[in-house]
Amino acid sequence: MYLNDKRFLKLFKLLSNSKAPLKSEEICEKLDIAPRTLRNDIKKYKSIFSENGVVLVSKPGVGYSFEIFDKDLYYKFIQEIVKNETQGQYLIPVYPEERINYLIKLLLSTDNYIKIEELEEQLFVSRSTLTNDLKEVRERLEYYHLDIENKPNYGMKIIGEEFNKRACISKYYFYTDTYDTVVLNTVKEENKELINKILYDTITKTDFTLTDIGFQNLVIHLVIVLMRIDKSIEDEKIEDIYKNLEYEKEFKIACLLVSKLEAQFNVKFPKKEIYYITIHLLGKKSLQYSNDALAISQDTQDLMNYIFKHIKQNFKLDFSQNFELFTCLALHFQPMMNRLKYGLYIDNPLIDKIKNENQLAFEISLYVGSIIKEVKKFDVNVNEIGYIALHFALALERLHEEVRSKNIIVVCASGAGSSQILLYKLKQKFKNYINNIKVAKLYELLDIDQSKYDYIISTVPIVINTQIPVINVQYFLDENDVELIKNIFAENENDYSFINEYFKENLFFKDLKGTTKEEVLKNMCYAINKEIDIPLDFYNLVMEREEMASTEFGNNIALPHPITPITNSTFVAIGMLEKSIKWDKQQVKFVFLISTQKDNTESLSLFNESITALVFNKKAMVKLEKEPTLENFKDIIKEMAMQERENTIDNIFE
CATH class of the missing domain: 1.10.10.10 (Winged helix-like DNA-binding domain superfamily/Winged helix DNA-binding domain)
Incomplete structure (x- = not known):
């Protein structure tokens, strides 16, 4: 009532x-x-x-x-x-994220000014709430090089290039599916199907391939073109960078596509629209690993070699012999460079998941982005970084498997049949952990170069001195033997000494001050500098990394660090804020400032895995908050390390 x-x-x-x-x-x-x-x-x-x-x-x-x-x-x-x-229609959003998407769509839908008073009344929010929402709107529009213009007595509207507006429309109209009817004239489904068919016929006829996502994105782009054909910029304003596209084969395909669309929809496409379509084709074409590996340009090959060289210097990871990674990345880079050159934006719905679950791969990819900026002068946005990180994540996993693999000498004195049974069981139980097996008789051990092997597995006692550890088992390999081998193989990865080495009482700050990310990090770097020697530009390098992509990871945790390893030792400074603050998008109360030793050669995989595990463990952070002591934290991190190692072992031996 x-x-x-x-x-x-x-x-x-x-x-x-x-x-x-x-x-x-x-x-x-x-x-x-x-x-x-x-x-x-x-x-x-x-x-x-x-x-x-x-x-x-x-x-x-x-x-x-x-x-x-x-x-x-x-x-x-x-x-x-x-x-x-509104007569039964849910048109107006009420939750903050919905409001932000709604505001972006509303502003994109008109070239007229909108008064803030109208929005207050329409959205049931106060001026301060709306002001905060609009701040977030500005930040999201900035990704597309768009801004909001405020004009006294008139209101506000979005300003920027038409091409950038369309990229933003693509994201907020077609990839968020709420409240579109408020701000978008309904697109006839049959028109979308027609565009789909015309595009498919065109690329099939010209023997051109698009990725599935690229195909759908181009369909959406063409829908937007037909919606906004009257917004097209006159041809006399075309820059040389666009005219050079006429030399690309994709331009001819775009011309054929446009001629079909003009005939179907009875419209005339300005030439700049053909250039826009060409850019989409260049940025989203599918390069096939088998057919196009030989077509990688020399320029791309040189860039890849330069990148791998610098990754080896900064991360102590050598990918130079990884032909598969080289080829996959090079094929990925060629359309990516076209996207960067012409300002074509892509969405990456997995970006947060990639960043959280593949931190080392993400850090390497950020560094790759900085190299591309240095060499090519292109800014690589975080969505592109995420896709690069997927390639490195796979390569790191394979590298980890190679490191885990062991070379084994098997000694069995019971005869060839027993040796074959033992060999079969070892391969069956430890196929993911053994690289090479050599079967030898006891007396042959003295003639074998044992430095090329990791362990000797023997069914008989070995009384001679050996260079490598000996594991005594029964030839039929019972459950106790399996457990013994499993534990020995994994023991070199069970080193928890990093806990006492990297986490020190003098770098545990329970009363960290600050109300902004910048203030918190400045205070933290100042406090660290009072305890240990750090470079003068330490804070600047931490902020440089922060500007590339936020280090907030959820669960009230941020993991900031310098953009490159610069300290004489590896350490983690732990800061706890009395009250959580908004870091970038999320709330943060615990700050783990990580610094890796320059020229470090030791493996930090268990350390990294344990820190990452905190991001997904709410109980652990509640436990630390209730008892904020270094000893409690060490107990927590050791528990994380043991769980991560157990998970790894289970995955290996399953």
Whole structure:
């Protein structure tokens, strides 16, 4: 019944939109009612407010205000109001993320100015809430080189290049599927199907291949072109960089595609639209590993060699002999360079997952991005970095497997049959852990170069001195033998000495101060410098890495670090804030500032895996918060390390 009570709705909106308490005279003036009427209304409406997640608070001399005690009930009630006011359609968003997407779509949908007062009324939010939302909107638009222009007495609107607006439309209209009907003229499904068919026929006829995602993205681009054909820029403004596209084979394909679209939809494409389509074809074509490996340009090969050389110097990882990684990355780079050259934006829905679950691969890829910027002068955005990281993640996993693999000498004195049984069982149980097996007789051990092997597995006691460890087993390899070999193979990876080596009491800061990321990191670097020697530009290098991609990882954790290894030792400084702060997008309370020793050659895999495990373990961080001591943290990190190692062993031997 209250959804049809206009005075109730006006009072509810007024209190919802106000950040500060409202005095009774202000409310009476805005609602055009007498004070006595207001008092009666408040008494009448108090219970309905409470039933829907808010308490009406009255403070003498201050005024009336809402306190939300159940956001889900409150937002659900707003949806009911909106549904009622819009004849049953859910048009207006109420949750912050929905509001941000809605605002971007709304601003993209018009070239006219929109007043902030209209948005306040429309979205049921206060000026301060809307201002915060618009700050986030600006940050997201910045990725597409777009901005919001504010004009006094007129309002606000998006400004920027048409090409960039279309890239943003592609993301926010077609990859988020809520509230589109508010800001987007309905695209006829049959038109989309026609575009799909025309594109497929064109690339088939010209023997051109697109990735599946590239195909769908180009369909979406063409839908947007037909929506905004009247926004096209005149041909006389075309720059030379676009005219050079006419020498590409993709330009001829774009011309053929456009001629078919013009005939089908009875429109005329300006020449610049053909250039835009050419850029999409260049940036999203599919290069096949088998057919195109030989077609990798010399320029790309030189860049790859330069990248691998510098990865070896900075990360102590040698990929120079990894032909598969070289080829896959090179084939990935060629269309990527076209995307970067012409400012073609791609979306990466897996970016957070990639960053969280493949931290080393992501760090290497950020470094690769900095090399590309140095050599090619292209800014590599974080979405592109994520796709590069997938290639390195696979290469690192294979590298890890190679490191784990052991070369074994098998000694069995019971005869050839027994040797074959033992050999078979070893291969069956440890196929993922053994690289090379040599079967030898006991007396042959003296003539074998044992330095090329890791272990001797023998069914008989060996009394002679050996250069490598001996594992005594029974020839039929029972469960105890399997467990023994399993533990010995993995023992070199079970070194938890890094816990005491990297985590020190003097670098454990329980009362870290700061209200912004920059302030927190500056205070932390200052505190570290009081305890140990660090380079003068340490803070700047930490911030340089932060600017490339945020180091927030969820679970209230940030893992900042210098962009390159620069300290004389590896250490982790732990900072705990009294109250969590917004780092970039997420809240952070625990800061683990990691610095890796320059010219470090030791493996940090277990250390990295253990730190990463904290990101996914809420109980561990609650435990640290309840008992914020270094010893407690060491216990937690050792538990993480043991779990990670056990998981690794289980995966190897399953």
